[in-house]
Amino acid sequence: MAGTRPDTRLARWLVAGPPLLYLLVFFAAPALIMVLASFRSPGEFGGLAPLVDEAGKVDLNVDSYARFLTETVYMQVFVKSAWYAGLTTAICLLLAYPLATLIAKSAKKYRDLLLLLVILPFWSNFLIRIYAWMIILGPNAALAKAVNGVLAVFGAGPVPLLFSGFAVLVCLVYVHLPFMVLPLYANLEKHDQALLDAAQDLGANAWQRFWRITFPLSLPGVYAGAALVFIPALGIFAIPDILGGPEDTLIGNLIKQQFLETRDWPFGSVLSIVLTVSALVLAGTAAWVGRRSLGAARA
Amino acid sequence: MALLDIQGVTRRFGDFTAVDHVSLAIEAGEFFTLLGPSGCGKTTLLRMIAGFDLPDAGRILLNGEDIAGRPPEARPVRTVFQSYSLFPHMSVEGNIAFPLEMARVPPAERRPRIEAALEDVRLVGFNKRYPHELSGGQKQRVAIARALITHPTMLLLDEPLAALDAKLREELQIELINLQKEVGIAFVYVTHDQTEALALSHRIAVMNRGRVEQLDEPSKIYGFPRTRFVADFIGHCNLFSGPVLSNAEGIVRIDVAGLGPVLVAAQSSIAVGANGSIALRPEKTRIAAPQDANDPHAGGFAAALPPEGAQRAARGGPSPLVPDNRYRGTVADLLYMGDVTVYRVATPGGSRVEALLANSQSGRAKFFEVGDAVEVSWRVDAGHFIEE
Numbered sequence: 001m002a003g004t005r006p007d008t009r010l011a012r013w014l015v016a017g018p019p020l021l022y023l024l025v026f027f028a029a030p031a032l033i034m035v036l037a038s039f040r041s042p043g044e045f046g047g048l049a050p051l052v053d054e055a056g057k058v059d060l061n062v063d064s065y066a067r068f069l070t071e072t073v074y075m076q077v078f079v080k081s082a083w084y085a086g087l088t089t090a091i092c093l094l095l096a097y098p099l100a101t102l103i104a105k106s107a108k109k110y111r112d113l114l115l116l117l118v119i120l121p122f123w124s125n126f127l128i129r130i131y132a133w134m135i136i137l138g139p140n141a142a143l144a145k146a147v148n149g150v151l152a153v154f155g156a157g158p159v160p161l162l163f164s165g166f167a168v169l170v171c172l173v174y175v176h177l178p179f180m181v182l183p184l185y186a187n188l189e190k191h192d193q194a195l196l197d198a199a200q201d202l203g204a205n206a207w208q209r210f211w212r213i214t215f216p217l218s219l220p221g222v223y224a225g226a227a228l229v230f231i232p233a234l235g236i237f238a239i240p241d242i243l244g245g246p247e248d249t250l251i252g253n254l255i256k257q258q259f260l261e262t263r264d265w266p267f268g269s270v271l272s273i274v275l276t277v278s279a280l281v282l283a284g285t286a287a288w289v290g291r292r293s294l295g296a297a298r299a
Numbered sequence: 300m301a302l303l304d305i306q307g308v309t310r311r312f313g314d315f316t317a318v319d320h321v322s323l324a325i326e327a328g329e330f331f332t333l334l335g336p337s338g339c340g341k342t343t344l345l346r347m348i349a350g351f352d353l354p355d356a357g358r359i360l361l362n363g364e365d366i367a368g369r370p371p372e373a374r375p376v377r378t379v380f381q382s383y384s385l386f387p388h389m390s391v392e393g394n395i396a397f398p399l400e401m402a403r404v405p406p407a408e409r410r411p412r413i414e415a416a417l418e419d420v421r422l423v424g425f426n427k428r429y430p431h432e433l434s435g436g437q438k439q440r441v442a443i444a445r446a447l448i449t450h451p452t453m454l455l456l457d458e459p460l461a462a463l464d465a466k467l468r469e470e471l472q473i474e475l476i477n478l479q480k481e482v483g484i485a486f487v488y489v490t491h492d493q494t495e496a497l498a499l500s501h502r503i504a505v506m507n508r509g510r511v512e513q514l515d516e517p518s519k520i521y522g523f524p525r526t527r528f529v530a531d532f533i534g535h536c537n538l539f540s541g542p543v544l545s546n547a548e549g550i551v552r553i554d555v556a557g558l559g560p561v562l563v564a565a566q567s568s569i570a571v572g573a574n575g576s577i578a579l580r581p582e583k584t585r586i587a588a589p590q591d592a593n594d595p596h597a598g599g600f601a602a603a604l605p606p607e608g609a610q611r612a613a614r615g616g617p618s619p620l621v622p623d624n625r626y627r628g629t630v631a632d633l634l635y636m637g638d639v640t641v642y643r644v645a646t647p648g649g650s651r652v653e654a655l656l657a658n659s660q661s662g663r664a665k666f667f668e669v670g671d672a673v674e675v676s677w678r679v680d681a682g683h684f685i686e687e
Contacts, residue, residue, distance in 0.1 A: 192382075192384070194380055194382050194384045195384055195386060195387075197351060197371075197378075197380070197384070198378070198380060198384035198385075198386075199386070199397070200351075200370070200371045200372050201349060201351075201371050201372070201377060201378045201446075202372075202377065202397055202398040202401060202445065202446070202449075203372045203398050203401035203402055203449070204372060204397075204401050205372055208401060212386075212397070213386060216388050217387070217388055
């Protein structure tokens with residue numbers, strides 16, 4: 001870039017400036033405020049205690065962090081959230097892979113239509129879609145009746161589908177599935193049929209062709225999809241709020257509680273930071289693993 | 300029994316007949332080429348041998364066994380694809396080991412075989428490289444090593460050199476000839492490049508519109524094309540057509556528009572009045588300054604030619620009493636190619652004759668310029684008569 005002409009550089013700043021400013025004001029600054037808040041004390045009536053108390057002493061401490069580490073219940077919620085997010089990611093991958101393959105292999109004229117169908121749910125409101133699941137899984141709906149009818153045959157008691165971990169998981173998968181399908185499709189669509197022909201010519205059957213050629217080459221798509229599903233699923237609160245039972249409190253709900261109900265902003269900030277940092281670490285690891293396993297081949 | 304016996308194979312795509320009732324036999328150890336323009340069916344035929352496509356009619360026998368029911372992975376033939384098709388996520392070694400793994404060769408046996416294969420294609424030490432770190436020629440060599448490592452019965456090559464530049468292509472052609480001799484496996488080579496086909500093959504099947512037009516040795520294909528298509532497709536060729544004026548004593552005379560009667564030595568039973576063609580290679584066409592012209596450029600060249608009679612007697616050609624074909628014209632355009640120059644001579648009647656002259660004279664780049672009056676001539680046995 002040393003030889004870049006000044007007017008080109010100016011143009012570049014003019015183009016990149018507004019979005020950069022936006023991110024700075026509405027993302028970087030709040031994040032910084034949150035970090036600062038995590039070291040302060042909670043106010044008597046919620047919010048934050050003054051930074052400088054009457055004695056003129058600056059009130060900064062790590063009490064909230066200590067609380068997170070010592071009271072195991074928070075770590076447990078965190079682990080449970082990671083479990084739900086992980087399970088969601090795995091199920092999404094299992095469902096999305098065949099779907100993305102189908103779209104990538106279908107005739108060009110149908111692909112756009114099929115992709116449109118994948119993103120069609122985004123056209124209706126997120127909360128409305130979750131409430132729809134309340135009806136689908138509700139005790140008077142056909143699904144619950146059918147499930148419990150079958151269970152009764154085997155002498156098992158009726159189970160509620162709604163307000164359970166099951167309901168949370170079903171909806172998590174439902175909401176996040178497109179985020180797995182799209183990057184997988186983008187990857188699979190670029191695959192060269194000639195490579196599969198070559199593998200077949202060299203003696204590989206369909207199973208071997210998939211595991212030795214298609215799957216390894218699709219890993220960048222798998223990692224991208226996994227990151228796009230896992231990270232938002234980790235922090236979600238609306239779904240467990242609406243569809244979950246009392247035990248289905250996830251880290252997202254906890255953070256929401258700290259800010260809106262308990263009004264312990266410093267502790268809410270700590271939970272937020274833990275969530276953000278672990279998501280970053282996971283995304284970074286996924287990217288690193290992805291580049292390592294394929295970097296040599298793709299560079 | 301031939302190694303590969305293709306019997307009346309037909310393949311249609313909708314209304315289009317890609318391969319039209321083709322029968323041919325390929326022998327063990329042979330370098331066999333399917334040559335033809337794009338869309339002539341050569342690649343379709345190759346894909347049917349490999350198993351990626353199935354004939355609508357006819358049979359393909361390998362070692363006497365009909366292989367229709369066997370998928371590509373179960374056929375003892377291997378393909379080298381035009382795009383190389385190396386697996387980008389595997390090293391050179393991984394690529395070459397792949398067919399061994401598929402064939403469940405024990406790991407202990409793989410190493411020496413991989414090393415031997417790399418030696419065969421002169422890539423020793425490239426084991427850990429990845430495809431993107433290789434040049435086009437190296438990639439193609441890896442693809443060949445990978446295809447040969449399981450000792451297939453037959454190697455199919457689908458325009459393997461098409462993506463390489465001319466110099467490298469020539470180098471790899473020589474390597475391919477040597478490799479084929481060394482491994483002794485039958486090669487079936489698909490190309491649209493006639494020089495490549497002539498240089499590499501033991502036998503060539505020239506294909507056009509799904510049919511085999513001629514199947515012969517390269518020198519026969521070039522020297523004695525059986526159809527106008529073959530004559531035109533293989534190398535440069537003057538093609539003169541017209542009704543037969545006479546056919547006697549091994550000489551056929553045809554009336555060519557813009558040129559007049561042209562004589563050609565041919566043992567043919569063609570009737571007077573039927574249409575015939577003469578294929579004449581430009582390098583067999585002589586070009587000289589007209590005898591009566593005072594063109595200073597032509598003097599040295601004309602004198603350098605040996606006397607007609609002596610030349611003929613030495614070769615034992617037709618009777619020296621049959622005169623050469625001889626026509627006046629002017630150089631309409633020329634293609635200077637360094638070692639040779641191709642002259643296109645326009646006759647007063649509006650016909651064109653192509654003549655090729657080696658630029659062998661020292662101190663002079665070419666013999667004639669555009670617009671020069673010249674005389675083209677060729678012996679009656681220089682052309683090749685085609686009945687059609």
